[in-house]
Amino acid sequence: xxxxxxxxxxxxxxxxxxxxxxxxxxxxxxxxxxxxxxxxxxxxxxxxxxxxxxxxxxxxxxxxxxxxxxxxxxxxxxxxxxxxxxxxxxxxxxxxxxxxxxxxxxxxxxxxxxxxxxxxxxxxxxxxxxxxxxxxxxxxxxxxxxxxxxxxxxxxxxxxxxxxxxxxxxxxxxxxxxxxxxxxxxxxxxxxxxxxxxxxxxxxxxxxxxxxxxxxxxxxxxxxxxxxxxxxxxxxxxxxxxxxxxxxxxxxxxxxxxxxxxxxxxxxxxxxxxxxxxxxxxxxxxxxxxxxxxxxxxxxxxxxxxxxxxxxxxxxxxxxxxxxxxxxxxxxxxxxxxxxxxxxxxxxxxxxxxxxxxxxxxxxxxxxxxxxxxxxxxxxxxxxxxxxxxxxx
Amino acid sequence: xxxxxxxxxxxxxxxxxxxxxxxxxxxxxxxxxxxxxxxxxxxxxxxxxxxxxxxxxxxxxxxxxxxxxxxxxxxxxxxxxxxxxxxxxxxxxxxxxxxxxxxxxxxxxxxxxxxxxxxxxxxxxxxxxxxxxxxxxxxxxxxxxxxxxxxxxxxxxxxxxxxxxxxxxxxxxxxxxxxxxxxxxxxxxxxxxxxxxxxxxxxxxxxxxxxxxxxxxxxxxxxxxxxxxxxxxxxxxxxxxxxxxxxxxxxxxxxxxxxxxxxxxxxxxxxxxxxxxxxxxxxxxxxxxxxxxxxxxxxxxxxxxxxxxxxxxxxxxxxxxxxxxxxxxxxxxxxxxxxxxxxxxxxxxxxxxxxxxxxxxxxxxxxxxxxxxxxxxxxxxxxxxxxxxxxxx
Numbered sequence: 001x002x003x004x005x006x007x008x009x010x011x012x013x014x015x016x017x018x019x020x021x022x023x024x025x026x027x028x029x030x031x032x033x034x035x036x037x038x039x040x041x042x043x044x045x046x047x048x049x050x051x052x053x054x055x056x057x058x059x060x061x062x063x064x065x066x067x068x069x070x071x072x073x074x075x076x077x078x079x080x081x082x083x084x085x086x087x088x089x090x091x092x093x094x095x096x097x098x099x100x101x102x103x104x105x106x107x108x109x110x111x112x113x114x115x116x117x118x119x120x121x122x123x124x125x126x127x128x129x130x131x132x133x134x135x136x137x138x139x140x141x142x143x144x145x146x147x148x149x150x151x152x153x154x155x156x157x158x159x160x161x162x163x164x165x166x167x168x169x170x171x172x173x174x175x176x177x178x179x180x181x182x183x184x185x186x187x188x189x190x191x192x193x194x195x196x197x198x199x200x201x202x203x204x205x206x207x208x209x210x211x212x213x214x215x216x217x218x219x220x221x222x223x224x225x226x227x228x229x230x231x232x233x234x235x236x237x238x239x240x241x242x243x244x245x246x247x248x249x250x251x252x253x254x255x256x257x258x259x260x261x262x263x264x265x266x267x268x269x270x271x272x273x274x275x276x277x278x279x280x281x282x283x284x285x286x287x288x289x290x291x292x293x294x295x296x297x298x299x300x301x302x303x304x305x306x307x308x309x310x311x312x313x314x315x316x317x318x319x320x321x322x323x324x325x326x327x328x329x330x331x332x333x334x335x336x337x338x339x340x341x342x343x344x345x346x347x348x349x350x351x352x353x354x355x356x357x358x359x360x361x362x363x364x365x366x367x368x369x370x371x372x373x374x375x376x377x378x379x380x381x382x383x384x385x386x387x388x389x390x391x392x393x
Numbered sequence: 394x395x396x397x398x399x400x401x402x403x404x405x406x407x408x409x410x411x412x413x414x415x416x417x418x419x420x421x422x423x424x425x426x427x428x429x430x431x432x433x434x435x436x437x438x439x440x441x442x443x444x445x446x447x448x449x450x451x452x453x454x455x456x457x458x459x460x461x462x463x464x465x466x467x468x469x470x471x472x473x474x475x476x477x478x479x480x481x482x483x484x485x486x487x488x489x490x491x492x493x494x495x496x497x498x499x500x501x502x503x504x505x506x507x508x509x510x511x512x513x514x515x516x517x518x519x520x521x522x523x524x525x526x527x528x529x530x531x532x533x534x535x536x537x538x539x540x541x542x543x544x545x546x547x548x549x550x551x552x553x554x555x556x557x558x559x560x561x562x563x564x565x566x567x568x569x570x571x572x573x574x575x576x577x578x579x580x581x582x583x584x585x586x587x588x589x590x591x592x593x594x595x596x597x598x599x600x601x602x603x604x605x606x607x608x609x610x611x612x613x614x615x616x617x618x619x620x621x622x623x624x625x626x627x628x629x630x631x632x633x634x635x636x637x638x639x640x641x642x643x644x645x646x647x648x649x650x651x652x653x654x655x656x657x658x659x660x661x662x663x664x665x666x667x668x669x670x671x672x673x674x675x676x677x678x679x680x681x682x683x684x685x686x687x688x689x690x691x692x693x694x695x696x697x698x699x700x701x702x703x704x705x706x707x708x709x710x711x712x713x714x715x716x717x718x719x720x721x722x723x724x725x726x727x728x729x730x731x732x733x734x735x736x737x738x739x740x741x742x743x744x745x746x747x748x749x750x751x752x753x754x755x756x757x758x759x760x761x762x763x764x765x766x767x768x769x770x771x772x773x774x775x776x777x778x779x780x781x782x783x784x785x786x
């Protein structure tokens with residue numbers, strides 16, 4: 001049986017066949033680093049980490065890239081409120097983000113790509129769009145002309161923002177050719193950070209960061225693009241328009257995967273609605289971050305999930321039962337007290353480590369001790385030896 | 394049988410009885426962070442990490458403190474050569490030091506105390522010594538008067554530097570009352586870093602950092618002080634003189650433990666002799682840092698050890714045999730292919746994680762699968778689940 005994945009682009013379940021046999025290029029929209037990550041982020045990134053692990057488990061060589069949006073209106077605003085430099089604020093919250101991901105055991109990302117490291121590639125993409133007349137200049141920056149891209153709307157079925165959509169991050173400029181046109185490069189505003197480039201002093205629009213990163217890291221066409229469902233429009237639609245226009249190659253992405261929302265009382269958990277719970281708020285209560293992981297794996301990734309502390313507690317109980325079961329199996333051996341006595345006697349005598357190690361080898365050769373008991377005894381000794389003899393993936 | 398440790402203070406093997414029942418306060422001289430750590434450091438810190446683990450293993454609650462010397466002539470000189478700020482240089486090499494310690498599995502230190510965080514405590518100690526006439530002021534700083542401390546020489550049996558001793562870090566000032574008097578507070582020199590304090594602008598002497606830290610973190614009297622043998626004189630002698638004079642309590646430390654040198658062709662491996670090999674130079678050749686740990690545990694901590702790559706290779710072979718033996722024991726179970734097929738089938742269908750978790754619970758309840766095979770199968774699934782079910786200390 002082949003792997004089947006639901007592709008947002010076609011609306012159907014499709015057999016997974018990567019562009020290059022045995023290899024998978026995968027990109028997932030990363031965070032804008034201006035605040036702590038919440039449980040909605042935890043859900044999305046656990047589910048995509050799972051996908052990357054799963055593809056690796058099935059024998060694919062996966063290259064998983066995530067962007068870090070470290071230039072953005074929200075970062076600049078928050079930095080101004082806190083009276084710090086935007087790049088320092090971004091570095092701080094990036095660190096928290098990476099700590100949170102590590103705690104959730106999200107370890108599959110091969111490259112975290114910071115937007116500010118891709119300014120030349122961003123400028124290059126905008127120049128290519130200008131050369132093809134897909135982009136134009138107005139008073140506050142360069143914009144993409146969605147009417148010039150015939151496939152605009154293919155992913156989402158929409159051409160413009162609708163009530164209830166995620167709010168566009170770009171202030172509307174009346175000079176735009178079409179209401180849905182989006183900014184590629186924002187000209188410098190007085191106190192904002194900027195780069196001096198061939199496009200003038202300014203900073204990139206949000207959508208172009210991702211295509212500059214994916215083109216550099218995965219090429220103009222790759223296998224999987226993931227993100228939360230609210231990014232389909234306008235963000236992912238804009239990515240397709242930019243990249244396919246600049247490269248002339250379609251499709252930019254073969255499989256688009258989107259995760260369902262995490263809801264609190266039927267409302268999406270989000271920064272803008274103010275109903276969010278940070279990952280740290282939960283783990284600081286003593287809940288294991290891996291119980292959160294268990295909770296989110298209990299839902300199918302596309303299914304909207306209702307968060308409640310009752311559900312989390314139930315997941316934590318199940319997770320603890322599972323751990324206990326495994327620990328019980330690992331613990332079938334018993335520490336051999338006679339060897340433990342020999343071992344500690346050697347150490348009691350002014351820490352005679354060479355003789356204590358000789359006891360370990362004596363135990364290994366002893367035919368009267370069962371393998372399970374040898375294992376339990378050696379792992380017990382390793383608490384002191386620190387030789388990292390325990391099971392590792 | 395009680396734990397027995399060789400105490401440098403008495404020159405004999407003594408039964409270990411901490412000051413407070415069940416609790417151990419332990420301090421080991423940490424690094425001056427101006428360069429990479431070498432194998433001599435690896436030996437010392439592995440052997441003391443082992444001691445801390447061992448005491449914990451025997452049921453003691455250990456508080457293990459190490460200082461980080463981040464203010465020092467060597468740091469200032471090196472920073473000047475490299476044209477960087479001394480504190481930036483120190484932070485950089487502290488990071489490398491902590492990375493090296495983590496790689497060696499030296500995880501027992503509860504608190505790394507940076508000298509620059511203890512300036513008020515240092516000033517306070519010097520003021521107490523001045524009030525008792527144990528210290529005096531000359532042109533370049535405040536000094537300790539060793540003639541005022543009747544026990545001076547008790548630990549080392551010496552009163553001054555001898556040929557072949559570690560070189561004193563303090564430039565001799567002819568105004569000193571006795572040749573062995575050591576500096577407590579150095580007055581500011583033009584371009585050097587300094588703190589403005591009640592003692593005037595300046596920076597602490599080397600010895601006083603440690604007693605300020607230990608008094609703050611462990612109290613004026615504590616159980617174990619460790620370090621390499623070359624620190625006995627003058628460093629540890631000076632620590633005793635300072636702390637016992639300031640507090641009026643004896644002994645500052647109940648058990649003094651010193652590790653034997655790591656030699657290269659009978660010469661001590663040291664920065665000053667230039668015959669050192671960094672930890673990184675060895676691990677970058679592909680040698681596991683834990684093979685180094687094994688090598689140093691093969692020697693008793695007080696025995697001088699000759700380093701050679703032949704000995705390291707032999708240790709690495711033995712370590713690898715040991716790991717292989719343990720992995721073999723852990724691997725007695727076999728992944729159940731029928732459950733693996735069920736598990737992967739669920740995931741092949743657009744990543745059905747809830748059903749895949751149900752397969753795990755089905756396996757757990759299945760009476761026809763042996764515990765060993767259940768374990769092997771679940772640990773295999775956990776490569777994807779990422780629930781951290783493997784054995785952890």
